[in-house]
Amino acid sequence: MSFSTIIGQDEAIHLIRKALARNRVPHAYLFTGPEGIGKKLTALTLAKALNCLVTSDDACETCKSCYKINKGCHPDVEIIEAEGQFIKIDQIRELQKQVGYKPFEGRKKVSILNNAERLNLEAANALLKTLEEPPPDTVFILVSSSPGALLPTIVSRCQLIRFSPLGLQRTEQFLVEKGVATGPKAHLLAALSEGRPGKALNMDIDKILSLREQILELMDLMIPDGDQRTDPQHTLPDSGIKVLPGKIEEFTRDRDQTEELLDFLLVFYRDLLLLSEQGDPGFLANQDLISLLERYKTRLSSQKILKICRDIYQTKVNLQHNANLQLALEDLFLKIMKT
Ligand SMILES: [Zn+2]
Known part of the structure; x- marks a missing residue:
């Protein structure tokens, strides 16, 4: 992947290429931004550009050096990932040993620390020492x-480069060009990935559509119809209360699926809000569900939809802090049903 194939990060790429062209690449970069938008890909491309035998400000993708980096076997380019939960002190000690040597065959030694926030304190302090006195020819x-x-x-020792999510349209276009999905499927993937092509590529659209079917069944239980809503005796649909724990258990068998469920719920209620605020249906994530959405829309006010979105978002945050899956979801669904 040369820089030109990384989409939607023009500003970040411009800064990096400018440094390459002037031969003023700093000894440490920090690439930040949400997951799945090309940070690691750009880091690898920079590693290739720094060592490419053909060009000096990009990766040619054909020379021996680019080939080796793509295969993960270039002796001067290393990617460090967390072992278990953390990047540990032994990994940083090994890194320090490696960068103590001159490049074996390239121009620069490049060490990419992926998910660098996982450095534990000991490892971070050791890395800091190296960043304070960086060895020559090392990035x-x-x-x-x-x-x-x-x-x-x-952070203060690194040059900061920010990466931003792409617009939904751009992500959708990317997915179509890559042959991943077309039409409403591409649209839904773009929306669910929140404009992050890397994330969208990792999603299985067929799995998502089947998950969506299950969730829609659940929705039918959660959003009472108009008659029940006006009757004070029926603030909660009985059928929903009875089957809810069992249904939730199906979703909580794996944590990833729970995250997908919450992402989908957020997107679904955002769609409802869009329609209820008379927005442009062209922006709906679930364009193929417009008649269903129109039906649900009449059952909830915008204010209530907003409250539900906040509840879903809070549940996502709680789960990131290791809340119990089943309890967190039961709590959320009860809140949605009561809203
Ligand atoms: Zn090359």
């Missing part, structure tokens, strides 16, 4: 979607 690229979790002293 460190720290990649992180949570830079707030890094030591401020590390």
